[in-house]
Amino acid sequence: MIIKPKIRGFICTTAHPEGCAAHVQEQIDFVRSQGPLRDMPARVLVIGSSTGYGLASRIVPAFGGKAATIGVFFEKPGEEGKTGSAGWYNSVAFERAAHAEGLYAKSINGDAFSDAVKEQVIGLIKQDLGTVDCVIYSLASPRRTHPRTGVVHHSTLKPNGGTFTAKTVNTDKGVVSEISIEPANEQEQRDTVAVMGDEDWQMWIDALNQAGVLAPNATTVAYSYLGPRVTWDIYRNGTIGLAKEDLEATAHRMDAQLHPQGGRAFVSINKALVTQASSAIPVVPLYISMLYKVMKARGLHEGCIEQITRLFKDRLYNGAQPQPDDAGRIRVDDWEMRPDVQSEVETLWEQATTENLNELTDIAGYRAEFLRLFGFGLPGVDYEKESDPVQPLPSGQA
C-alpha cells in the first residue's frame, strides 16, 4: 500500500516501515560516527525500547559497544491494508540491523507492567544471556493495569493546587492560544503516580534480582524531566511531576539496595524533545519549538540519540563519572538548562503569537521531527512506492 501520514491531533495514526527503518539507520550511523565506546555493558535490557529515548538507549550500547539487547515495548504490528505503529517498525529495523552486525537482539511486545511480561523477560535472559548488566527504564504510558489489584490507573497531565493558564500551540494548525487546565484531584494525582512513578521500576529490579538474572554490578537508569519555569505548573509541579519525584526518590533507595552487590541506580534528567509522549503534553510543544530554535542557533541542538550517546559516553561508561547534581540526578539536560539558552527562550515566550510563530520559533522543525517519528520525511525514502505494512520481527519473539 502507499502510506501517507494521517495526523489526528497530537498523534499520527499511520507509520511508514521503510521511513522508520531510515530513521533508525540515521541513529545507528550517528552512534557509529562517534567510534567505539569503552567499558560498555555487554547485555542490556531496555524497557520501553521501541521509540524515543528508549530506542536510542538500545541503539547506543548495541552499535557503540556491541551489546546484546532485549527490548520490551507495547506496539501494534501491521496487518494487510493497515499500518502498524512506528515503534513496531523501528524494532523490526533495529533487530535487522543488529543481526546483520552479528549482535544478539530479541524483543518482547507486551504490557511491561504485567507479571507475565516480567516472567517472559526473565525466562529469555536465563535461556540466552544468563544475566543483564544494564537495565534502562524508559516507559511512557497513559495507563497501567496494576499487576496485584487489577485496577486500571490512568495518568493525567494536570496542575496540582490551582487552575493553570498558559500559552500553548496547536502544532498542526499553528495557532497560539491560552489554555486553562483545572487542577487534579487527589485520585488523579495518585493514579498518575501509579502509572508513571517508581513502583513498576522497583518491581522490575526486584523481579530480576530475585530471579538471579541481574548481574551484581548492574547499572539501572530511569528517565525524568525537570524543565524551565514556563512548564513547571503543568510538568514539574503537576501530576506528572509528582510521579517523577517518586521515581527520583526511589533511585536513591534502589542505589542503596544495589550498592552492596556492586550495582548502581540513577535517574537521568533528559532534554525536552519531540516524542510521542511529549507531544501529548499541553504547553510543552510550544516550549520545544522555541528551545529548538535557540539551541539550533547556538549549535547545541540534540535529539534522543545524541542525548543518550552523551549519557553512556560521558556519564555512565567509557571511563566517565556520572557527575550527579545536588539531588543525585544525572543531568544531560545541562545544555537545555544553560542560563543563556533559558533567558532567550523566556524572551521568545513573552513575544510568541500565531502571527510570528514561524519567525520566532522552530515550529517547522517541530513538525518535521514529529513526522519523522512515524517514518515520514526521511531522505532517500520513496513515499510514492508501495510499502508492505506486514513486517515480522526477525527474532520472532513477539
Ligand code: NAD
Ligand atoms: P515514547 O512515547 O517515545 O516511548 C515510550 C515507550 O514506552 C515505547 O517504547 C512504548 O512502546 C513503551 N510503552 C508504553 N506503554 C507500555 C507498556 N504498557 N508496556 C510496554 N511498553 C510500553 O516516550 P519518551 O518521550 O521516549 O519517554 C521515555 C521516558 O523519557 C519517560 O519516562 C519520559 O518521561 C522521559 N523523558 C522524556 C522527555 C521528552 O521530552 N520526550 C524528556 C525527559 C524525559
